[in-house]
Amino acid sequence: MSIDDITTDTAVKAKHRALWASGDYPAVADVIAALGPRLVEATGIDRGDRVVDIAAGAGNVAIPAARAGAHVVATDLTPELLEIGEQRAGDLGIVWRTADAEDLPFDTGTFDVAVSCVGVMFAPHHQSCADELVRVCRPGGRIGLINWTPTGFIGELFAAMKPYAPPPPPREVGPLATLPAPGTQPGVRWGDADHVRALLGDRVRDLTATTDSVPITRFADGAAFRDFFKASYGPTIATFRAIADEPDKVAALDGAMAALADRHLDAGRMSWEYLLVTATVAD
Template sequence: MSTPSTAAFDTGVKARHRALWVSGDYPAVADVIAALGERLVEATAIGSGDRVLDVAAGAGNVAVPAARTGAHVVASDLTPELLETGRTRHPDLGIIWRTADAEDLPFDDDSFDVVTSCVGVMFTPDHLRSARELVRVSRPGGRIGLINWTPAGFIGRLFAVMKPYAPPLPPGTQPGIRWGDPDYIATLFGDKADLESHAESLTVSAFADGAAFRDFFKAAYGPTVTAYRRIADDAEQVAALDAAMAGLADEAIVDGTMEWEYLITTATAR
């Protein structure tokens, strides 16, 4: 399987990326999936004294439970507005909130015992460059932990539903959902780390029906907000996306809950 070539993306692409995640209310979405952060802390055995970097941290879904173990945590993200939410919510945990590009992390080689990213780094434009950065800042023998949505899971299918309505990806960019394929993620890291990956599922009970899910994501989730903005002047397309999103969620809700599949990857840096 081929990997994307490393390329420098211009500031316009990065500005667009930041704007996507500022739109809506991503911290509200992160609250729905908060258990994923705790799961990644558990999977990487983060504990007191560990030097931890959470990449594409948002408002701190991994950084916060990691800090509560007594670890020394840096939360980095391209979007300072999300970091400010985390800083405001959790002022007493000693987390360092640092604006940083996952493709060009401002940290020395071998700086951290544990490097994590929870449904974050998967959305960077240059997958290969991001993977190399995760390894570079990990000390030899350090742990890397990732959670990414799978293509076949609910969020992967949501992206497939939104694709016809969403803006096209910039040239050279790969779909983020590819990080949920264990074969693909293995090609990204190559011989730089020893990887183990397997699929798990997050149980979500936040939505009574498909319409409730659609309305929440339509208002809060950046990629969905962006898709709707693109078609805002076409009532027929808006209605079609409304129906598709609600229908997808209605199919997924069973006895009041949904199962959102993700790939969890743990690695040891070489």
Template sequence: MTTTTTSPADADRALKAKHRALWALGDYPAVATEVIADLGPTLVTASAITPGDRVLDVAAGSGNAAIPAALAGAQVVASDLCPELLDVGRRAAGVAGATLEWREADAEALPFANGQFDAVLSCVGAMFAPHHRATADELVRVCRPGGTIGLISWTPAGFIGQMFATMKPYAPPPPPGAQPPPLWGDEAHVRALLGDRVTQFTAQRRMLRVTRFATPEAFRDFFKTAYGPTIATYAFNGDDPRRIADLDRDLADLARRHDLGGGAMDWEYLLVTARRVSAG
């Protein structure tokens, strides 16, 4: 009898392949353009991007922050693990008249030189890489001394953080060592990740007003067909109609609790900006 073991490198490749497939599910670009479109320009403005800046957007998806940065005159590289999202971004950039580079890349092992960029941004993207310390190390490494790191992440207590909490009982267990994405929306967690490698650290809790969904059920039905993590959670329960019905109910109830009237909701996020400390 022979046994096989999986090396850490093989396990990591398998995990990243799973993440790549997850974000190719559904229609995340529709989420980016129809629901959270304001976040990218907000991050670009908060990070004070100016013409000529060398900017890296990490886990850029279809370019929610990368395209506004390019339209502001920056020299932008949009990187993401999922090539399908990059393809959508290329087309969107062409329509918008934005010129930028699109690169397939892992947020935990970026293929860029130390200090290559004046600003390193991520808009609800890098937070989904499974290993937070490795991701933070890369964000800092590729930012030049004195450069800007700008992040927008969903908070644990906000709507999307609560959506993940709602889905957790229905979802498969996370891979060993993977950390919950909404931790990036906790100021203390981000401060600890970046540590003394940055200065001028600021963190603001803000609200995104979402008016895309007329009813709680409309939110649920949109996310169960467009948003990769939600699609994957439903698929995990695909042979159990009772659990599917319970998940349908719980997601609609979540949206109902956050309804401000007329279908409007406020989704909390954390906006972080910091400067990488100068050498010496």
């Protein structure tokens, strides 16, 4: 990696930390709290397992894993989220550690289980994250992932926001200053089973990929969903901030988000589709 690339990557990570620290992501995570126990169950986390929750946020997986008796390390790039998770966890004994999902500070084979719930999918370099998932998990250990699909509600939400979103951070120096950060990929690609299989490759066996959905009953109508995400969800906050001086665009995105949610709502209930992946690290 060149000096230009390192400089750009540092800027990308700083923007990611600020993005997820904005708003109130733990409130959003509470809406999808059922995904944490779902991933714990799917990966068979049990008493005595050494578990790392990568891009853990405020602990949607880490906390139920610890309640199951596992020894849990929860990592995230955003320390503000870990602080909230630690407060919520009380005396469960979880270790909360600021760390980059693309460069984890653990020895090879440290853990029995490596998990991430709508977490690593938002790191910019997919292959680096996949490499770390495999590396820190012992041979015969388990990997478990929940990621939003491109075709589900959250995938559609990102598609609706994309025309209004700020561009990826550019290279800040050198002759390629107009190019986006090198090697970055859209997060919802992690919701494509073929993409995940390609990332993990032959380093895992017994990979299963299942599409399911989490029921959401938090929102009475599309406007309520839009207003909650505008106030709480980092990517939505950043998108509206980027067009704050363009009222026509703000109005258009307001309408698009509310209309999207209304299309998915049925008697106050929505279903947000996700991909559940489990795999065993090859010997």
